[in-house]
Amino acid sequence: MWRVAPVPTLPTTYPGRVPHETEQQAAAKPDSLSDAERRQALISSLPTADEDSPLAAQLIRDTQRRVTLSERTFEKPRSTRVFTVANQKGGVGKTTTTVNIAAALARSGLEVLVIDNDPQGNASTALGVEHPSGTVSTYDVLLGEVPMQDAVTVSGALESLWCVPATVDLSGAEIELVSLEGREYRLRTALAEYLRWRDEQGLPRLDYVFIDCPPSLGLLTVNAFTAAAEVLIPIQCEYYALEGLSQLLNNIELIKGHLNPELTVSTILLTMSDTRTNLAREVAGEVRGHFPNETLSAVIPRSVRISEAPSYGQTVMTYDPSSSGALAYLQAARELSDRGAAAATTESHR
Numbered sequence: 001m002w003r004v005a006p007v008p009t010l011p012t013t014y015p016g017r018v019p020h021e022t023e024q025q026a027a028a029k030p031d032s033l034s035d036a037e038r039r040q041a042l043i044s045s046l047p048t049a050d051e052d053s054p055l056a057a058q059l060i061r062d063t064q065r066r067v068t069l070s071e072r073t074f075e076k077p078r079s080t081r082v083f084t085v086a087n088q089k090g091g092v093g094k095t096t097t098t099v100n101i102a103a104a105l106a107r108s109g110l111e112v113l114v115i116d117n118d119p120q121g122n123a124s125t126a127l128g129v130e131h132p133s134g135t136v137s138t139y140d141v142l143l144g145e146v147p148m149q150d151a152v153t154v155s156g157a158l159e160s161l162w163c164v165p166a167t168v169d170l171s172g173a174e175i176e177l178v179s180l181e182g183r184e185y186r187l188r189t190a191l192a193e194y195l196r197w198r199d200e201q202g203l204p205r206l207d208y209v210f211i212d213c214p215p216s217l218g219l220l221t222v223n224a225f226t227a228a229a230e231v232l233i234p235i236q237c238e239y240y241a242l243e244g245l246s247q248l249l250n251n252i253e254l255i256k257g258h259l260n261p262e263l264t265v266s267t268i269l270l271t272m273s274d275t276r277t278n279l280a281r282e283v284a285g286e287v288r289g290h291f292p293n294e295t296l297s298a299v300i301p302r303s304v305r306i307s308e309a310p311s312y313g314q315t316v317m318t319y320d321p322s323s324s325g326a327l328a329y330l331q332a333a334r335e336l337s338d339r340g341a342a343a344a345t346t347e348s349h350r
Ligand SMILES: Nc1ncnc2c1ncn2[C@@H]1O[C@H](COP(=O)(O)OP(=O)(O)OP(=O)(O)O)[C@@H](O)[C@H]1O
Pocket: 089, 090, 091, 092, 093, 094, 095, 096, 097, 118, 120, 122, 213, 214, 215, 271, 272, 273, 300, 301, 302, 303, 304, 306, 307, 308, 325
């Protein structure tokens, strides 16, 4: 695989380096302002975005977003939330969305599992998990050869981000599953057993599970739909964006009717948006028109930093956490978390 040479990091001491105050020194300073007041003061002190200078406007928007987002932590959901990230259209940002939202949540200390359910194994690569053929993987779990805990591996960059890797072996599973008992529920059963096992072992409860799907609607995707309660659909801001979406939604309705009544399309995320083009704006408007409640207000920009992160075995959340792409994914994770909390509150008031 093509790899870019890692960017050299500067030594912490070198001639001319201005010594900064340590975190302890900063924390020891008397401070009469609350965190919220300090954040608001910082935001107000920034100049307003100058639309005549797109680069400056972008920088200002990013700084405002960084300040607003960085100081808040994510709440733990009331129970484990399981998402399937699906769209049978290829290359729309399913894997990128899976790993970056997962990393955004894990970075704030939540326990997050990514199940790579695509023989391409791109999510495993982006999480820095080795996955040559023969690795204990989703394939073995689906075929019932190993319990899920034997396949779970910690990701390369974050200690509370876990991954069940996928190998090319998984491409045979679509056919091998056909003759197996409960073929549509293999992943659901394995995940439920894993969650129970963690509990028995006294391990922390998982807060989020994300299942990355292949670009097809075969048995692998059906297994992901029966294992989850929520579907996250990434939609690329391109011409033909909505093509094939009705087929995906019909399939989800069928699964809901026959195999998993809990399933809902809770989240739609606009990806790879080139905000300078009218097309991106038109697509976003059309998607929001059809799905006003499901579409997140965060929009993921097209960004080189996002696309180069996997070649370092990283998500953009650790590769370049202050880039526009990382901030957009952080905002998407924030909305997804807040909406879950709001849904849980509505539920408890019923
Ligand atoms: N916001 C973005 N900016 C730039 N490049 C992106 C962005 N999101 C994804 N990409 C790149 O686009 C390509 C497709 O993205 P990704 O692999 O996430 O799509 P996918 O839907 O999972 O594809 P597949 O259907 O093959 O599984 C990848 O090379 C990825 O690095």
